[in-house]
Amino acid sequence: MLKIQYRLKLKRKLNLKKPKRWTEKIQWYKAYYRNPLMKKCADKYEVREYINSKGLNNILNRLYGVFDNTDQIDFDALPNKFVIKTTNGSGTNILCNNKAELDREKVIKTLDLWLKRDSFTVGREWSYKDLVPKIIIEKFLEDKGNLFEGINDYKFMCFNGKAKYIVFDVDRQIDHKRNIYDIEWNFIDVVTDHPNFGDVVSKPEGLSEMLIIANKLAADFPFVRVDLYWVNNRVYFGELTFYPWSGYVQYTPEKFDITLGEQFSYNL
Structure with a gap:
């Protein structure tokens, strides 16, 4: 399945015997690397325990509740602004900045679909295998002084406990x-599936602090992407992702895929 998907998405043959590219090594990671801790950290609720074990509970966002299904959610008890997430995947977030305008029926239908999502079967992402999904609701983070819409999302690409590159989405x-x-x-002038916007952003004030945190959270894994937010001069935890974009991303120039792959070392 991985070989078929890789060929379809990236238009080239997948080398699992001697992978060199980062995109190839992510597929190897899915197929062969097994660390039970990855399952805890892939779950957006269970990962909070891992964050606490690292002495970093101060970076956790406020949690309003955790639910097994949509029937358990009491929307009336929630504040005016909040974020709803399912714990079993990436991109399964609903931002509510005005509860009066929230289409509750649509939200419930969307969450019910997300709870049935099987990231393991779709992309063979092992850390999601047998994960029992839940719903979590957290505080709505906002930074009114931000130059971009929403909050700044810093994704630290970490190899053997050390951050090497930062992906900045806006x-x-x-x-x-x-x-x-x-x-x-x-x-670094690289284009992925989304265009870059040039060297126009100053170094964030919290970069040094975020790097320390990212390295702590990455220490147990050959590779992990540590997602952090810098909001109103404070670091917040986003998520840990072991297979970013499921490893199917086309870098331009293409050599950056190999540059990332050179950082990704483990016992083949």
């Missing part, structure tokens, strides 16, 4: 753009 709900930087915040 305007995700409007015109999704993505920049890539090294850990010194030097812009």
Whole structure:
């Protein structure tokens, strides 16, 4: 399945015997690497225990509730603004910035569909295998001084416990753009499935703090992407992702795929 998907999505043959590209090594990671801790960290609720074990409970967003199904949610008891997530995948988020305008029926239908999503079967992402999904509702984070829509999302690409590159996504709900930087915040002119927007963003004030946190959270894995937010001069945890974009991303220039792959070392 991985070989078929890789061929269809990236238009080239997948080398699992001697992978060199990052996109190839992510497929190897799915197929062969097994660390039970990955299952806990892939679950958006269970990962909170892992964050606490690292002494980083201060970066956790406020949790309003955790639910097994949509019938358990009391919308009337929630504040005016909140974020709803399912714990079993990436991109399964609903942002509510005005409860009076929330289409509750649509939200419930969407959540019910997401709870049935099987990320393991679709992309063979092992960390989601046998995960029992739940719904979590958290505080709505906002930064009124932000230059972009929403809050700034810093994704640290970490290899053997060390952050090497930072993926910076902005305007995700409007015109999704993505920049890539090294850990010194030097812009790298790479395009993925979303265009970059050039070297126009200053180094965030919290970069040093976020790097320390990312390295702590990445220490147990050959590779993980650590997603953090810098909001109103404070770090918040986003998620841990072991197979970003399911490994099916086309880098331009293509050599960046190999550059990332060189960082991804483990016992083949």
